[in-house]
Amino acid sequence: MITPRPYATLAGRDAGWLKARLHFRFAGMGKPEYGPVGPLHVWNDDQFAPDSGFPMHGHRDVEIITYVRRGAITHADSLGNRSRIAAGDVQVMSAGDGIVHSEHNHEADPTLLYQIWLTPRTTGGAPSWQTRRFPPADRNGKLIVLASGDAEDQQQGALPLKADARLLVASLRAGDRLTHAVDGDAYLVAVDGSLQVNEEQLAARDGAAITGETMLYLHALEDTEVLLIEAPRKTA
Structure with missing residues (x-):
């Protein structure tokens, strides 16, 4: 089942x-049916705005991915x-038993980003932070893994997550088609452009919760970037 969450229906502030x-119900905002997908509970x-941001504040027991779409954000912890x-960089912060950080846009133009929160496998532990630039050309016409809780993905260069999830990205030109096998639940966002996912069509910045599917058939109707969080099924 693929259940679209159109951008126009998302709670806002x-x-x-x-x-x-x-994209997900959070702090009393949003539709009750826009609940978590596996460990993913915030997107x-x-x-x-220019010269703005969050001052120092704390988190614990959460994996936070920051994906910059346009502009830049300055992190301190x-x-x-x-x-x-x-833009093009990815940041992963594992809050562990507690971390304090700030995020500011020191640029002259607005910064657009996604902030994604995942529930870790276990609570506590030492906090950590990493960032990496992934060259845009690497994602042309294919999904690549940006961050993952899987050791094999990490050996291939993905940023490490302490959660049972992986974040993937692809840049597609209009007309491109891509097939991707999924194991477990997932959440997909059309960053820009428009996209058909199996039988559902997504406009720019729309999301879709994916449950019970084994294959995704992506068809770019316009030039688009696709972000996908997978939550693989746990095996006994």
Whole structure:
């Protein structure tokens, strides 16, 4: 089953400096049926105004992926890390038993990003942070893994997650078709352009919850980028 979550139906908040749409029900906002998919329970479509951001604040027991779509965000944390994460970069922060961090847009233009939260396999443990640039050409016409809880994916260069999930991306030209086997539940977002997923059509920034499917047939109706979170079935 593929259940679209159109961008226009997503809960939103406008704090002036921050405009956000929520693919999942969070903090009392959003449709009750827009619940978690496996360990995935937050996927926010955020726009930061220039010279704005979140001051230092804390998290624990959550895996947070930041995927920058346009512009850049500057991260700082209580581990001493500081980095400018630009479009094309991916950041993974494992909050563990506690981490404090800030995120600011120090650019002259708005920054667009996705922030994705996953429930870790186990609570506690030492917090950690990593970022990596994935060259855009590597994803042309195919799905590549950006972050994963699977050791084999990590050996191939994926950022490590302490969750039973993997994040993939593909850049498709209009007319491109891509087939992908899925094992377990998944959530897919058309970052831009339009896309057909099996029998469902998604417009730019639409999402879709995927359950009970074994194959995904992607057909790009326009140039588009696709982000996919998979939550593989656990084996006994």
